[in-house]
Amino acid sequence: MRWVKYLSGSLLLLLCLFTFSADTNIAVDGACPSTRPPQPPTPPEPPRPPSEPNRPSTPPTPQQPSTPSRPPNQPPSPDTPQPIGPGQSRGPASSAQPSASRPAPGIGLQPLLQSMRMGTLSLAGVVEPWEVWWSNNRDRYLNFREPVEWSNVIDDGRGSKSVAIFPIYNELIKTLADGVSDKNYFIAFRSAISLGKVQDSLSPGSASLEAIEILKKAHETEKQDFVRNNMLLGLGITSDASVVTVIADALRKKENSPLRRSYAALAAGFIQASNSDLIKTLKGILSDKSDNYEVKSCAALSLGNLNDLSAIPLLGKALNQSEGGKKEHLMVRAYAALALGRMAAKEALDELKKVTPPSEKETDVRIAVLMSLGMAGRTELRRDREHPQEQNELKDAILPFLADKYSLVRGYAALALAQTKDPESYKIISEAMHKEKAVDAEGLMILALGLTGDEKAKPDLRMILEAKKLRSSYHKGAAAIGLGLLKDTEAVPILVNILSEEKQQNDILLNPYFILSLGMLKDSRAVEVLQKIWDKLPEKPNIYPCHTNLAIALTMMGRKKDVVIPALAKQATQTKDNLLRSYALHSLGLLGDRESAKLFLDAAADKDNTYVIYTTMSAIGFLMDRNRLNPLHKVTGNLVDVSTQIMDHIGGIPVW
Numbered sequence: 001m002r003w004v005k006y007l008s009g010s011l012l013l014l015l016c017l018f019t020f021s022a023d024t025n026i027a028v029d030g031a032c033p034s035t036r037p038p039q040p041p042t043p044p045e046p047p048r049p050p051s052e053p054n055r056p057s058t059p060p061t062p063q064q065p066s067t068p069s070r071p072p073n074q075p076p077s078p079d080t081p082q083p084i085g086p087g088q089s090r091g092p093a094s095s096a097q098p099s100a101s102r103p104a105p106g107i108g109l110q111p112l113l114q115s116m117r118m119g120t121l122s123l124a125g126v127v128e129p130w131e132v133w134w135s136n137n138r139d140r141y142l143n144f145r146e147p148v149e150w151s152n153v154i155d156d157g158r159g160s161k162s163v164a165i166f167p168i169y170n171e172l173i174k175t176l177a178d179g180v181s182d183k184n185y186f187i188a189f190r191s192a193i194s195l196g197k198v199q200d201s202l203s204p205g206s207a208s209l210e211a212i213e214i215l216k217k218a219h220e221t222e223k224q225d226f227v228r229n230n231m232l233l234g235l236g237i238t239s240d241a242s243v244v245t246v247i248a249d250a251l252r253k254k255e256n257s258p259l260r261r262s263y264a265a266l267a268a269g270f271i272q273a274s275n276s277d278l279i280k281t282l283k284g285i286l287s288d289k290s291d292n293y294e295v296k297s298c299a300a301l302s303l304g305n306l307n308d309l310s311a312i313p314l315l316g317k318a319l320n321q322s323e324g325g326k327k328e329h330l331m332v333r334a335y336a337a338l339a340l341g342r343m344a345a346k347e348a349l350d351e352l353k354k355v356t357p358p359s360e361k362e363t364d365v366r367i368a369v370l371m372s373l374g375m376a377g378r379t380e381l382r383r384d385r386e387h388p389q390e391q392n393e394l395k396d397a398i399l400p401f402l403a404d405k406y407s408l409v410r411g412y413a414a415l416a417l418a419q420t421k422d423p424e425s426y427k428i429i430s431e432a433m434h435k436e437k438a439v440d441a442e443g444l445m446i447l448a449l450g451l452t453g454d455e456k457a458k459p460d461l462r463m464i465l466e467a468k469k470l471r472s473s474y475h476k477g478a479a480a481i482g483l484g485l486l487k488d489t490e491a492v493p494i495l496v497n498i499l500s501e502e503k504q505q506n507d508i509l510l511n512p513y514f515i516l517s518l519g520m521l522k523d524s525r526a527v528e529v530l531q532k533i534w535d536k537l538p539e540k541p542n543i544y545p546c547h548t549n550l551a552i553a554l555t556m557m558g559r560k561k562d563v564v565i566p567a568l569a570k571q572a573t574q575t576k577d578n579l580l581r582s583y584a585l586h587s588l589g590l591l592g593d594r595e596s597a598k599l600f601l602d603a604a605a606d607k608d609n610t611y612v613i614y615t616t617m618s619a620i621g622f623l624m625d626r627n628r629l630n631p632l633h634k635v636t637g638n639l640v641d642v643s644t645q646i647m648d649h650i651g652g653i654p655v656w
Contacts (some may be wrong), residue, residue: 009260040078041406042124086092129411130443130478139629141485142520144555148594148623150201158635165201168597173198174618175604177214179617181232186614192218193653194621196234197631204626207238208289219246219393229649235629236267243267245276251281258292258459262646266635269302279308286314286332293328294644297335304339309347316351317341318367334640341372341638349376353397364640366401370412371638373398377420395422402432409442410436418451426454439472450482465494478511484520492523499529506542512549519553522641530554531563538571538580547583548590548656555591564591572599575609582615589619590656597623618654630655 017374067605150169153537156161179191198211212235219231228356232250247571250256250264265285268278285291285299299319320335337355340348356370378395398420403412414429429452433445446464449457464470464479483491495514498504504511515533518526535551536543554564568591570640571584585603600623603616625631635650 041426069518080260100350104461111622124461128443128472128474128478129408129440130447131474132641133412133444133638134447134481136633136639139633140230140637142516142552142556144519144552144589145628146593147199147204147626148592148597150199150594150624163202166594168594168601169201171601172597172624173208173214175209175601176211176620177618179313179613180214180218181605184610185224185227186615187610188222188224188227190614190617190654192227192231192234192529193237194234194617194624196237197621197627199320199623199624199626207240207626209240212238212240212242216243216246224226225257225260226649229260230653232260232263233267233650235269236264239270239272241271241275243280244271247271248278251285254291258295259645261292261295262298263645263649264273265298265302266646266650268299269305269634270631272306278316279306279311281315283311286311286336288320293332296329297331297644300339300647307343309345310342312340312345312347312351315344315348319351320354330362330364331597331642331644333362334364336648337365337368337372337642338638341375342538344376349373349394349397352376353393357409363406363409364642365406366409366482367412368640370398370401370416371640374412374419375638376415376418377416381612392422395424396419399428402428405437406583407438407441410438412444413440414441414448415451418448421453424532426452426456430460431459443475445471446478448484450479450485453486455486458483458486458490461486462488462491462494465498477510480510480513480517481520484517487521488598489521489523490519492525493522495521496526498528499533505533508543508545511543511546515546515549515553519556522557524557527554527557527559528566530557531559534567537567538577541577541579544583545549547561547580548587551587551591559644560591565593565596568592569599571595572603575606578609578612581609582612584614585612585619586656587621588623592623622656 028642054505071185107551123238151163151165152163154448156162173195176191177194179187180195182191195211195215198208198209200206200208213232214237215235219228219235220229222231232247236245246263247267251261251268251606253261256264265282268282271278282299282303286303288295288296293304295317300315303315315336317339328336337352357366360369372392377645395417398413398417399586401409402417404410404413410432414432417429419423426449427603429448431443433442433449434446438443446461449461452516461479461482465476465483467476480491480495483495495518499511499514499518511533515530518530530550530553532552533543533546537547537550551564551568552561565588568584571580574581581603585600587600592599600616600620603612604620606612632650632653632655636647639647
């Protein structure tokens with residue numbers, strides 16, 4: 001029996017090793033039954049020899065120092081496989097064969113979507129499309145964060161008031177300042193992104209001027225390209241007008257690498273203050289036939305984020321027109337469509353509606369147009385709330401795509417239609433789903449039922465949740481999220497029963513979705529089962545991937561102060577299990593308060609545990625973030641799955 005024990009321990013260690021190699025999560029092969037405990041995946045290949053001079057060496061993992069493995073969110077090496085070239089498009093997703101099995105979940109919420117780390121160029125066949133969309137857009141539908149106050153107004157009782165900044169605020173910024181100058185560039189790039197998110201202590205809606213100055217000085221002296229590029233993005237995330245010169249300089253110099261200019265183009269999209277010179281530069285790049293197509297794609301996306309309506313004709317030309325019988329690169333066209341969707345103006349929608357299934361040959365362009373029509377249908381973006389005829393026009397533009405020859409397009413058509421909130425969307429999507437034969441489209445349609453907001457979708461989704469046989473077990477996850485969106489409390493007993501089953505306890509692939517659904521439903525009947533799973537965490541490392549989901553769900557159910565924070569504080573201070581400690585610090589960054597912030601100072605000072613420091617630098621950024629939505633959502637939200645070098649890099653930035 002000794003060898004059995006040894007083998008079991010080795011497999012668990014292997015799982016933990018890989019689990020620790022990512023900050024966001026991944027589900028595993030959709031073909032395996034949800035009731036079977038997942039097999040430990042093969043660790044990723046060690047990184048290729050770097051071509052950059054003086055590149056810091058990768059530290060060993062804490063569990064097994066002699067095993068080379070990729071640290072959390074390692075940036076792609078300079079010789080990362082190149083993205084799809086001009087004129088090359090993905091084939092139909094329904095026919096794609098998995099080129100890599102999905103690794104087990106890691107720190108964060110499910111699923112980790114950076115499958116390109118496993119040697120693939122596309123997410124098709126590696127994770128289900130509905131998981132991709134949900135992970136990129138979930139911030140919009142969840143509400144669990146509370147802003148932290150970093151200053152205190154003091155009344156002297158004589159009519160005078162003064163403001164005092166809590167000392168911990170400056171200590172956290174100093175910690176990030178030390179991190180951004182660290183020789184380990186995994187620490188440095190995380191610190192740079194976190195500095196970009198830090199709120200001003202006296203004006204929570206603005207970026208910290210001190211953090212901006214730290215980033216500027218660090219950017220001037222940094223030699224490592226990867227770190228310097230992320231410092232540039234961090235400066236953009238501040239949205240402060242004072243960083244425009246730095247970004248514009250990096251963008252205009254064509255001697256800079258396309259990757260650096262792509263970073264600069266994306267950074268420009270965060271500067272909301274009107275800057276005609278910067279907008280003029282972005283327009284010039286997009287209209288330049290000879291410029292790099294990735295840089296042009298990023299410029300297009302940023303014009304959409306800046307909501308510059310004067311760019312609509314240029315974006316429409318990039319999307320729809322051809323010169324000499326040749327259209328723009330498919331990536332530029334797709335990103336131009338996404339930019340138009342972000343604007344949601346009538347003129348932008350007119351350009352999007354020119355793309356129709358019979359005439360448009362590129363699958364990715366059709367998907368991008370659908371995503372954009374869906375964005376335009378969301379009420380918070382619509383400029384025409386008082387004109388329902390525009391809603392009908394959106395529906396009419398989407399409907400032809402439901403008959404597209406490629407299944408993935410049909411699925412995204414359902415998702416787009418659901419977001420318009422058209423009264424007939426439930427009926428149309430339900431009928432399409434019952435006719436659908438492709439698994440990838442069906443998953444998107446199940447999620448779409450939840451997004452319709454229609455009460456009639458509730459029994460349909462409950463039926464899927466309780467079904468004994470499905471073409472993909474992951475459709476239960478889509479149904480659970482859909483029920484959470486619909487606030488269907490009748491689903492609570494079903495979800496509680498599923499999570500209470502002994503055979504379900506080890507399912508780290510579907511449980512995160514079930515847990516998060518219960519958090520969205522906020523029903524007290526679910527507290528007990530969630531509490532039982534939460535209490536098992538220290539003794540059962542195999543369910544660590546549910547950690548952040550559990551912390552968020554219990555927080556959404558009102559158990560933050562009495563259950564979640566005390567447990568996180570205890571886990572974050574113990575040093576025997578650095579994997580659990582890192583999960584706790586990650587969750588504490590999302591849910592913590594000013595009182596718990598000191599734990600990050602202690603963790604950052606623990607020089608013996610490099611991975612703990614990685615997590616800490618990102619977690620400080622979560623805690624001090626002034627944005628309700630993750631700022632990277634402006635880049636990755638509704639993104640098309642076209643592999644690009646810049647998005648492979650952006651995908652390495654830790655998110656919750």
